[in-house]
Amino acid sequence: MMTIYMLWLRQLKRYIRSKPRIIASLGQPLLFLFGLGFGFGPVFQKAGQGNYIQFLAPGVIAMTILFTSIFSGIELIFDRQFGFLKEMLVAPVPRLLIMIGRTLGGATVALIQGLIVLLICLAAGFRVTTFSALPMAFIYMVLIAIMFTAMGTAIASVLSDFQGFQLIMNFLVMPIFFLSGALFPLTNLPIVLNVIATIDPLSYGVDGLRASLMGVSHFGSATDLAVLSALAAVLLIIGGRLFSRIQL
Amino acid sequence: MIKVEHLVKTFGEIEAVRDISFDVAQGEIFAFLGPNGAGKTTTIKMLTTLLRPTSGKLEIDGLDPVTQQHEVRKRFGIVFQDSSTDDELTAFENLDLHGALYHVAKRTRRERADMLLKLFELWDRRNDPVKQFSGGMKRRLEIARSLLHTPKIIFLDEPTLGLDPQTRNQLWTHVKHLNETERVTVFLTTHYMEEADRVAQRIAVIDHGRIVAQGTSAELKLQTNCETLEQAFLALTGSTIREESANAGADQMRNMARMFRRPR
Numbered sequence: 251m252m253t254i255y256m257l258w259l260r261q262l263k264r265y266i267r268s269k270p271r272i273i274a275s276l277g278q279p280l281l282f283l284f285g286l287g288f289g290f291g292p293v294f295q296k297a298g299q300g301n302y303i304q305f306l307a308p309g310v311i312a313m314t315i316l317f318t319s320i321f322s323g324i325e326l327i328f329d330r331q332f333g334f335l336k337e338m339l340v341a342p343v344p345r346l347l348i349m350i351g352r353t354l355g356g357a358t359v360a361l362i363q364g365l366i367v368l369l370i371c372l373a374a375g376f377r378v379t380t381f382s383a384l385p386m387a388f389i390y391m392v393l394i395a396i397m398f399t400a401m402g403t404a405i406a407s408v409l410s411d412f413q414g415f416q417l418i419m420n421f422l423v424m425p426i427f428f429l430s431g432a433l434f435p436l437t438n439l440p441i442v443l444n445v446i447a448t449i450d451p452l453s454y455g456v457d458g459l460r461a462s463l464m465g466v467s468h469f470g471s472a473t474d475l476a477v478l479s480a481l482a483a484v485l486l487i488i489g490g491r492l493f494s495r496i497q498l
Numbered sequence: 499m500i501k502v503e504h505l506v507k508t509f510g511e512i513e514a515v516r517d518i519s520f521d522v523a524q525g526e527i528f529a530f531l532g533p534n535g536a537g538k539t540t541t542i543k544m545l546t547t548l549l550r551p552t553s554g555k556l557e558i559d560g561l562d563p564v565t566q567q568h569e570v571r572k573r574f575g576i577v578f579q580d581s582s583t584d585d586e587l588t589a590f591e592n593l594d595l596h597g598a599l600y601h602v603a604k605r606t607r608r609e610r611a612d613m614l615l616k617l618f619e620l621w622d623r624r625n626d627p628v629k630q631f632s633g634g635m636k637r638r639l640e641i642a643r644s645l646l647h648t649p650k651i652i653f654l655d656e657p658t659l660g661l662d663p664q665t666r667n668q669l670w671t672h673v674k675h676l677n678e679t680e681r682v683t684v685f686l687t688t689h690y691m692e693e694a695d696r697v698a699q700r701i702a703v704i705d706h707g708r709i710v711a712q713g714t715s716a717e718l719k720l721q722t723n724c725e726t727l728e729q730a731f732l733a734l735t736g737s738t739i740r741e742e743s744a745n746a747g748a749d750q751m752r753n754m755a756r757m758f759r760r761p762r
Binding site: 252253256257260263264267268332333334335336337338339340341342343498 | 543546547548567568569571572576578580581582583584585586587591594595596598599600601627643
């Protein structure tokens with residue numbers, strides 16, 4: 251327990267101390283929210299889909315958590331390059347505990363970022379149907395955060411430097427975001443896109459957030475919850491395995 | 499305290515360590531000397547549970563690093579060749595986190611941390627982030643950290659690399675002091691012969707994965723008929739420059755990490 255707590259705390263301290271990182275990571279969601287939200291708003295309205303900000307907000311929150319989580323996981327490469335990984339790996343504690351502590355810490359950071367963006371969305375005119383739904387939305391946010399931090403950790407465990415980072419961003423993280431239904435409704439999509447959206451883990455996160463915050467859902471909230479929980483568990487196991495296998 | 503018998507490590511076709519044997523007694527300061535790529539770091543990695551030997555027998559305080567990993571890990575502290583602190587955390591936080599990872603109770607942790615910070619003259623800077631530290635301060639912090647959980651052995655892998663003579667001198671004074679007061683066994687590698695000469699009670703010279711000579715500094719000089727340890731070392735290992743083929747990848751990474759880590 252102590253190990254998990256101390257490594258969780260370490261991630262949090264690192265986050266709070268790097269002010270530029272906090273601000274930088276809020277830039278992108280803001281751009282999407284205001285640029286896309288207000289830019290496409292009129293078209294969306296004309297197409298009879300209602301208020302675009304209302305539609306987009308859960309997507310932008312999910313995006314924030316996705317990017318922060320993946321980055322928190324990938325930060326492991328920093329630990330490797332700056333040497334701190336060795337200190338962790340030679341300690342007399344099971345590696346699984348180290349991985350869990352790091353992952354929970356990274357997920358907490360992503361969750362905080364997600365909550366900040368939720369507040370910004372509310373300030374920008376996003377309206378939640380019932381506030382009693384907020385705890386449920388919180389649970390979805392936690393699941394998204396854990397899932398993608400574990401994914402980032404798993405990836406970082408097999409990469410030894412930042413050469414592969416761009417590749418991961420462009421061929422994994424960006425598609426996960428763009429094809430998840432964060433930006434557009436998943437109804438009446440071309441078949442290929444529909445299949446991709448169905449296997450995209452973030453789709454269920456975005457959908458779950460919409461279900462809880464606004465009461466509209468594509469997959470149904472039971473499916474969302476089940477898929478997210480299962481994936482979070484699977485990715486934690488894979489991440490834990492790969493992390494345990496790291497050789498120096 | 500450390501017992502090594504017929505230790506072998508091969509990476510594919512490369513034989514990094516070829517059948518070495520040695521003993522280090524409790525409370526002894528033992529130096530491992532050798533040119534680049536001789537197998538020093540590989541041996542340390544095997545002793546510290548980070549690598550499995552291909553064959554041979556290892557013993558740390560009567561325990562086997564291969565089968566009793568955690569027990570062995572509690573018994574040693576290590577200072578790696580490259581820095582391994584978390585630079586965003588403060589000096590104290592680095593020590594505290596280390597203590598927690600080694601299951602040191604909170605109060606003992608604080609007491610040890612305070613004592614070591616004072617001893618290594620880092621007390622005034624204990625709440626500054628490590629990224630503001632100079633190379634010498636970081637090294638001192640790492641040695642302090644390796645001692646926090648009161649280990650029986652510390653491994654120092656070229657701890658003085660890149661430091662100025664004053665800092666090196668001071669560092670070894672601390673290490674000697676701790677060796678005398680806490681009876682901690684010290685296993686060190688270095689490239690600076692005069693350091694080994696001054697600090698170590700016994701020296702093993704390793705080359706091409708084999709131990710080519712073992713004994714006190716005086717014995718090595720006598721054996722080779724040389725006046726200084728440096729001459730003795732060159733007589734034992736030859737004076738050709740070594741290619742570090744076995745470790746090219748690791749070295750490249752090390753250099754990259756160094757680039758990012760310019761002390762300010």
